[in-house]
Amino acid sequence: MDGFSVEVWTEGDATVVWPTGGLDLSSTVQFQEILASVLVARGSVVVDLSRLTFIDSSGLSSLARGRRAAEVMDCQLEVRGAHGWVADVLEHTGLAAVLLNGGEGERPR
Numbered sequence: 847m848d849g850f851s852v853e854v855w856t857e858g859d860a861t862v863v864w865p866t867g868g869l870d871l872s873s874t875v876q877f878q879e880i881l882a883s884v885l886v887a888r889g890s891v892v893v894d895l896s897r898l899t900f901i902d903s904s905g906l907s908s909l910a911r912g913r914r915a916a917e918v919m920d921c922q923l924e925v926r927g928a929h930g931w932v933a934d935v936l937e938h939t940g941l942a943a944v945l946l947n948g949g950e951g952e953r954p955r
Contacts, residue, residue: 852880860890866897869905881912889921896927901935
Protein backbone atom coordinates (compact mmCIF):
# COMPACT_ATOMS: atom_id res chain seq x y z
CA MET A 847 0.00 0.00 0.00
CA ASP A 848 1.16 3.51 -0.75
CA GLY A 849 2.26 5.76 2.09
CA PHE A 850 -0.15 8.46 3.18
CA SER A 851 0.31 12.16 3.81
CA VAL A 852 -1.86 15.26 3.81
CA GLU A 853 -0.97 18.81 2.86
CA VAL A 854 -3.15 21.78 3.79
CA TRP A 855 -2.99 25.29 2.37
CA THR A 856 -5.17 28.31 1.58
CA GLU A 857 -6.40 28.94 -1.96
CA GLY A 858 -8.37 32.18 -2.13
CA ASP A 859 -11.12 31.96 0.51
CA ALA A 860 -10.91 28.16 0.74
CA THR A 861 -8.68 25.76 2.60
CA VAL A 862 -7.40 22.92 0.43
CA VAL A 863 -6.83 19.47 1.92
CA TRP A 864 -4.61 17.39 -0.38
CA PRO A 865 -4.24 13.74 0.62
CA THR A 866 -1.53 11.70 -1.10
CA GLY A 867 -1.23 7.93 -1.36
CA GLY A 868 -3.79 5.49 -0.01
CA LEU A 869 -6.77 6.52 2.12
CA ASP A 870 -7.57 3.33 3.99
CA LEU A 871 -8.18 1.99 7.47
CA SER A 872 -4.64 2.87 8.56
CA SER A 873 -4.85 6.52 7.43
CA THR A 874 -8.51 7.40 7.94
CA VAL A 875 -8.13 8.70 11.51
CA GLN A 876 -5.36 11.09 10.46
CA PHE A 877 -7.41 12.32 7.50
CA GLN A 878 -10.59 12.76 9.58
CA GLU A 879 -8.74 14.73 12.27
CA ILE A 880 -7.24 17.08 9.71
CA LEU A 881 -10.52 17.52 7.84
CA ALA A 882 -12.43 18.19 11.07
CA SER A 883 -9.92 20.81 12.23
CA VAL A 884 -10.07 22.56 8.86
CA LEU A 885 -13.89 22.55 8.80
CA VAL A 886 -13.99 24.11 12.26
CA ALA A 887 -11.50 26.82 11.27
CA ARG A 888 -12.75 27.69 7.76
CA GLY A 889 -16.12 27.93 6.07
CA SER A 890 -15.01 26.66 2.66
CA VAL A 891 -12.95 23.50 2.21
CA VAL A 892 -11.72 21.73 -0.92
CA VAL A 893 -10.54 18.13 -0.75
CA ASP A 894 -8.30 17.54 -3.76
CA LEU A 895 -8.05 13.82 -4.55
CA SER A 896 -5.69 14.21 -7.51
CA ARG A 897 -2.81 12.48 -5.68
CA LEU A 898 -4.93 9.79 -4.05
CA THR A 899 -4.00 6.39 -5.48
CA PHE A 900 -6.24 4.14 -3.39
CA ILE A 901 -9.40 4.41 -1.30
CA ASP A 902 -11.22 1.71 0.63
CA SER A 903 -14.56 1.69 2.44
CA SER A 904 -13.14 3.48 5.49
CA GLY A 905 -11.77 6.23 3.24
CA LEU A 906 -15.12 6.53 1.46
CA SER A 907 -16.82 6.74 4.84
CA SER A 908 -14.49 9.51 5.98
CA LEU A 909 -15.34 11.57 2.88
CA ALA A 910 -19.06 11.02 3.41
CA ARG A 911 -18.75 11.95 7.10
CA GLY A 912 -16.83 15.07 6.11
CA ARG A 913 -19.66 16.05 3.75
CA ARG A 914 -22.25 15.55 6.50
CA ALA A 915 -20.16 17.49 9.03
CA ALA A 916 -19.81 20.37 6.58
CA GLU A 917 -23.58 20.47 6.07
CA VAL A 918 -24.24 20.47 9.83
CA MET A 919 -21.65 23.23 10.32
CA ASP A 920 -23.06 25.19 7.37
CA CYS A 921 -19.71 24.99 5.59
CA GLN A 922 -18.98 24.35 1.94
CA LEU A 923 -17.07 21.15 1.15
CA GLU A 924 -15.98 20.46 -2.42
CA VAL A 925 -14.27 17.26 -3.49
CA ARG A 926 -12.30 17.44 -6.72
CA GLY A 927 -9.57 15.77 -8.69
CA ALA A 928 -10.60 12.12 -8.42
CA HIS A 929 -9.26 10.10 -11.32
CA GLY A 930 -8.57 6.55 -12.38
CA TRP A 931 -9.37 3.86 -9.85
CA VAL A 932 -10.43 6.34 -7.14
CA ALA A 933 -12.95 7.98 -9.50
CA ASP A 934 -14.25 4.54 -10.51
CA VAL A 935 -14.79 3.55 -6.87
CA LEU A 936 -16.63 6.82 -6.16
CA GLU A 937 -18.80 6.24 -9.22
CA HIS A 938 -19.59 2.59 -8.46
CA THR A 939 -20.54 3.35 -4.86
CA GLY A 940 -22.76 6.28 -5.82
CA LEU A 941 -20.63 8.73 -3.86
CA ALA A 942 -19.52 10.59 -6.99
CA ALA A 943 -23.00 12.10 -7.24
CA VAL A 944 -22.82 13.25 -3.63
CA LEU A 945 -19.20 14.36 -3.35
CA LEU A 946 -17.78 15.47 -6.68
CA ASN A 947 -18.29 18.86 -8.30
CA GLY A 948 -20.10 20.30 -5.32
CA GLY A 949 -22.55 17.39 -5.20
CA GLU A 950 -23.95 18.12 -8.65
CA GLY A 951 -23.43 14.54 -9.73
CA GLU A 952 -21.16 14.90 -12.74
CA ARG A 953 -18.18 12.65 -12.93
CA PRO A 954 -14.94 14.44 -13.85
CA ARG A 955 -13.76 13.77 -17.39
